[in-house]
Amino acid sequence: MPFCCSMLLAAALLPGPDARFVSAQPPAVADAQPFHTRGADADARSLVARAMAGSPTVARLVTELEASDLIVVVQVGIILSPIGGETRLLAAAGGVRHVRIRIKSSSPLCEQITVLGHELRHATEIAASPEIRDSKTLEAFYRRVGYKPSVGGSFETDAAVAAGMAVAREVSRSAAR
Numbered sequence: 001m002p003f004c005c006s007m008l009l010a011a012a013l014l015p016g017p018d019a020r021f022v023s024a025q026p027p028a029v030a031d032a033q034p035f036h037t038r039g040a041d042a043d044a045r046s047l048v049a050r051a052m053a054g055s056p057t058v059a060r061l062v063t064e065l066e067a068s069d070l071i072v073v074v075q076v077g078i079i080l081s082p083i084g085g086e087t088r089l090l091a092a093a094g095g096v097r098h099v100r101i102r103i104k105s106s107s108p109l110c111e112q113i114t115v116l117g118h119e120l121r122h123a124t125e126i127a128a129s130p131e132i133r134d135s136k137t138l139e140a141f142y143r144r145v146g147y148k149p150s151v152g153g154s155f156e157t158d159a160a161v162a163a164g165m166a167v168a169r170e171v172s173r174s175a176a177r
């Protein structure tokens with residue numbers, strides 16, 4: 001399948017409730033995946049595997065998360081807004097923090113991989129910041145290190161934008177081979 005990557009960085013990090021996302025498939029047990037970064041279903045597991053194979057940046061971020069206290073569940077499904085994905089801290093308990101990354105199912109694969117890399121960078125930001133325990137501490141963190149982009153009301157960081165751009169370059173290079 002040919003895919004050319006235009007930059008898609010309409011990803012967002014949103015604290016608070018969500019009603020805009022419907023998972024395309026029910027969650028399933030991950031297999032042959034990294035322990036700390038898990039696809040919620042077959043589509044998401046395939047996305048994680050293809051992203052790791054096609055993007056050294058994604059592979060590095062997943063490896064980094066393996067050494068963290070985060071369990072990152074990746075979902076691919078319907079997002080009823082312009083954003084391509086988002087990262088959310090769900091819970092912190094028992095020495096484990098649960099993070100969910102959602103990727104828009106209607107995006108082309110290259111954009112899904114790019115957004116996944118962007119959101120995984122946010123996950124590593126959370127992993128490196130043990131003071132983030134809930135939506136309040138998450139927002140305080142991003143008020144300190146992030147900024148609000150001109151489009152969208154969520155926080156953004158230069159590091160996540162750079163990670164997404166790096167992944168887009170890697171994916172377009174691997175697609176051209």
Ligand SMILES: [Zn+2]
Nearest residue numbers: 011012156160
């Ligand atoms: Zn972001």
